[in-house]
Amino acid sequence: MQNNQKKNLWSFNFSTMALVLIPVSIGINYVGKLFAQTLRLPLWLDSIGTILAGILAGPWVGAISGGINNAIYGLTISPVSFAYGITSIAIGITAGVMARMGFVKSMKRAVIMGLVIAGISTVVSTPINIIFWGGQTGNIWGDALFGILRSANWPVWLASGLDELAVDLPDKIATTIIAFIIYQGLPKRITVLFEES
Amino acid sequence: MRSLSLYVKRDSLIHKIDPFTKIIYVFVSVISPFILPTLIFSTSLTLINLLFLLLGRVVKKVLPIISFVFIIILTIFIIQGMFYDANQTELFSLFNLNFYVEGILYAARISVRAINVLLAFSLLILTTPPTEMIESLVRRGMPAKLGYIMHSVLQIIPMMSSNASIIMDAQRARGMETEGSLWVRIKAFIPLIGPLVMSSLVNTHERSIALEVRGFSAATQKTFLHQEKVPGGMKQLRIFFLLFLAAVLAWRLVL
Amino acid sequence: MKKITINNLSYKYSLAENKALNNISLEVEKGDFIGVVGPNKAGKSTLCKSLVGLIPHFYKGEFEGEILIDNLNTLNSSIAELSLKVGLVFQNPFNQISGAKLSVYDELAFGLENNGLGREEMITRIDKYLNLMDLNEVKDNNPFELSGGQMQKLAIASIMALKPDVFVLDEPTSQLDPQGTEEVFKAVSRLREENLTVILVSQKLNKLADYANKILFLNQGEIAAYDNTAAVFSRNDLEQMGMGAPIYTEIARELGLKNEKNQYPIRKSELKEMLVAKYGKNIG
Numbered sequence: 001m002q003n004n005q006k007k008n009l010w011s012f013n014f015s016t017m018a019l020v021l022i023p024v025s026i027g028i029n030y031v032g033k034l035f036a037q038t039l040r041l042p043l044w045l046d047s048i049g050t051i052l053a054g055i056l057a058g059p060w061v062g063a064i065s066g067g068i069n070n071a072i073y074g075l076t077i078s079p080v081s082f083a084y085g086i087t088s089i090a091i092g093i094t095a096g097v098m099a100r101m102g103f104v105k106s107m108k109r110a111v112i113m114g115l116v117i118a119g120i121s122t123v124v125s126t127p128i129n130i131i132f133w134g135g136q137t138g139n140i141w142g143d144a145l146f147g148i149l150r151s152a153n154w155p156v157w158l159a160s161g162l163d164e165l166a167v168d169l170p171d172k173i174a175t176t177i178i179a180f181i182i183y184q185g186l187p188k189r190i191t192v193l194f195e196e197s
Numbered sequence: 198m199r200s201l202s203l204y205v206k207r208d209s210l211i212h213k214i215d216p217f218t219k220i221i222y223v224f225v226s227v228i229s230p231f232i233l234p235t236l237i238f239s240t241s242l243t244l245i246n247l248l249f250l251l252l253g254r255v256v257k258k259v260l261p262i263i264s265f266v267f268i269i270i271l272t273i274f275i276i277q278g279m280f281y282d283a284n285q286t287e288l289f290s291l292f293n294l295n296f297y298v299e300g301i302l303y304a305a306r307i308s309v310r311a312i313n314v315l316l317a318f319s320l321l322i323l324t325t326p327p328t329e330m331i332e333s334l335v336r337r338g339m340p341a342k343l344g345y346i347m348h349s350v351l352q353i354i355p356m357m358s359s360n361a362s363i364i365m366d367a368q369r370a371r372g373m374e375t376e377g378s379l380w381v382r383i384k385a386f387i388p389l390i391g392p393l394v395m396s397s398l399v400n401t402h403e404r405s406i407a408l409e410v411r412g413f414s415a416a417t418q419k420t421f422l423h424q425e426k427v428p429g430g431m432k433q434l435r436i437f438f439l440l441f442l443a444a445v446l447a448w449r450l451v452l
Numbered sequence: 453m454k455k456i457t458i459n460n461l462s463y464k465y466s467l468a469e470n471k472a473l474n475n476i477s478l479e480v481e482k483g484d485f486i487g488v489v490g491p492n493k494a495g496k497s498t499l500c501k502s503l504v505g506l507i508p509h510f511y512k513g514e515f516e517g518e519i520l521i522d523n524l525n526t527l528n529s530s531i532a533e534l535s536l537k538v539g540l541v542f543q544n545p546f547n548q549i550s551g552a553k554l555s556v557y558d559e560l561a562f563g564l565e566n567n568g569l570g571r572e573e574m575i576t577r578i579d580k581y582l583n584l585m586d587l588n589e590v591k592d593n594n595p596f597e598l599s600g601g602q603m604q605k606l607a608i609a610s611i612m613a614l615k616p617d618v619f620v621l622d623e624p625t626s627q628l629d630p631q632g633t634e635e636v637f638k639a640v641s642r643l644r645e646e647n648l649t650v651i652l653v654s655q656k657l658n659k660l661a662d663y664a665n666k667i668l669f670l671n672q673g674e675i676a677a678y679d680n681t682a683a684v685f686s687r688n689d690l691e692q693m694g695m696g697a698p699i700y701t702e703i704a705r706e707l708g709l710k711n712e713k714n715q716y717p718i719r720k721s722e723l724k725e726m727l728v729a730k731y732g733k734n735i736g
Contacts, residue, residue, distance in 0.1 A: 348551075348552035349552050352554070400547050403542070403544055405510070406540075407542075407547060407549075407550070408550060410504055410531065410539065411535060411562055411610060411611070411614070412532045412535050412536075412563050412566035413532070413566055414530065414532050415532035415533075415566050415567055415568070416532065417532075417566070417567055417568035418568050419568060420571065420574070422558060422561035422564070422571065422574055422575075423558075424571070
């Protein structure tokens with residue numbers, strides 16, 4: 001009984017493996033952030049798990065991982081993160097789609113994937129920043145840039161977008177590279193279970 | 198080990214209200230000021246939330262939750278006060294920097310709205326055990342598997358962070374440098390997170406099997422060990438909240 | 453009465469080069485306690501996973517032949533349906549905790565809720581198996597805070613609460629300390645008292661000799677021996693096949709002590725009896 005069906009990219013029927021992966025990926029997001037704080041890195045590194053979930057089990061699982069990640073944060077640590085759930089969902093979807101397009105085959109491609117994820121994250125976060133905080137991100141360096149650009153009469157959306165991008169670009173590229181390294185290190189017998197189910 | 202939660206056990210009126218009613222309340226309270234963005238309206242809703250937090254005897258617990266937004270709110274007042282597009286009327290001047298009425302009012306509007314969101318959610322989070330909140334949603338049609346994921350996250354985060362500190366200590370004991378230049382600290386990241394992530398990803402395999410053999414994918418309608426306690430009058434209360442939201446919408450459309 | 457019938461079962465995992473199971477056929481009677489032994493890669497775990505339907509429903513790969521539990525073909529039933537007939541407990545106790553429940557008591561309800569049992573019935577069953585597995589004292593604890601042995605007993609109780617007729621245990625003590633091992637074997641003896649059909653994979657031959665009425669010896673995916681416990685352990689070619697025997701059997705073999713069936717004793721009590729019979733009471 002050979003199972004040769006090619007997995008549909010957008011298949012909405014989750015396997016138990018995929019479901020169990022979601023809480024684990026949210027835990028990974030959490031410890032990523034924790035280690036980044038402990039090591040005092042100038043990055044968040046809080047979406048490694050969401051990107052891994054997308055790579056391993058596809059865009060839907062990536063999206064759910066991102067969405068629930070922020071919902072749980074919202075319910076337990078900081079309610080604001082609810083609003084940024086949309087950003088996390090977009091990151092998970094992008095990682096899932098790009099992984100299926102072959103962007104986890106080499107480090108070079110993974111860096112490109114990181115660039116795209118940073119761009120998408122910026123585009124999605126900026127309107128939320130504007131609605132919620134009048135355009136700021138809460139990151140000192142990014143907000144300094146925002147202040148300078150606004151004083152020079154740049155439009156809010158552009159100043160806010162650059163504020164977000166200044167923060168996202170290094171963070172999301174680093175995050176994607178880390179997720180890629182971990183993915184490469186996983187035993188094949190495990191990754192195949194995600195792919196075939 | 199404890200589960201991830203900010204729930205504070207108290208004997209109060211707010212604690213007795215069932216999770217679903219509170220969820221509806223939070224939804225209405227959070228979304229209304231976005232529909233009707235006037236300062237007076239958001240301020241009244243914020244005061245109502247503060248009153249409920251008092252009734253729930255959890256006001257002190259709110260402070261750490263909202264303290265982190267004070268800095269950002271301060272910078273919102275500074276930046277918008279100086280650079281808001283509609284700035285016209287000068288309010289005051291500080292070290293040659295001009296602050297305007299329009300910008301300050303705009304900053305006040307978004308700040309109060311943000312604080313309102315935080316207070317409304319805090320009310321829910323501080324007075325409702327997360328497991329009861331999730332279960333009340335599953336009872337009302339949220340997929341049980343989504344419920345499983347959320348329950349599981351609440352357990353996995355404290356577990357993984359305690360494992361994280363064990364690994365941190367172990368690696369330090371083996372001489373790993375976790376202090377020093379940025380490059381040294383960056384290099385420490387992968388050896389720290391790698392083993393933890395690998396083992397938890399590999400464990401997903403056996404955990405899935407364990408769930409499967411306990412009927413996780415059963416087509417049967419799921420049942421609940423615990424019964425839900427809903428005090429009388431809650432149905433009316435829920436309808437009242439939704440009518441309020443409808444009124445806000447109507448107000449906005451008419452004006 | 454036949455409980456399990458396996459006909460020409462073969463299975464190859466995706467990515468694997470060799471078959472994990474190769475043309476296995478055997479029958480298990482209701483109430484049998486089968487001890488399964490064999491070296492690494494013998495196919496023991498694969499057999500366990502096949503009995504509960506994880507193969508072919510969870511693991512894709514090449515599946516041939518059939519397994520019938522009573523008259524239910526595992527190929528045509530879902531894992532969830534099968535979980536009410538065949539239960540599985542495996543090595544790592546930690547990974548068998550659902551992760552969704554905050555207390556031992558609630559953890560026991562997990563499988564019952566999934567299967568849609570009524571509340572009263574759930575409570576009755578939970579109380580029964582909490583007692584049977586000596587978990588009453590820890591019923592309010594977080595499942596992850598239990599000792600390894602307690603966690604494994606919780607896994608066993610959670611499966612028992614589903615009331616399967618067949619209980620499959622895949623090396624349930626291999627990751628436990630001696631005390632945990634002892635606790636789990638005590639729990640296994642309770643299974644026998646409940647009159648279940650049990651399939652137990654274990655390297656602890658002395659324990660198997662105590663409990664199992666039959667031994668299935670697998671080697672490289674094939675059946676090397678399947679017979680009554682004493683008959684298998686009395687074989688002269690055990691060493692060539694890479695297998696040992698219980699300590700009392702080894703002693704009897706050294707002494708050349710065989711019983712009337714021309715078999716070596718497998719348990720302490722039997723060996724003692726035969727020694728007394730041969731050398732007189734003083735030796736005991």
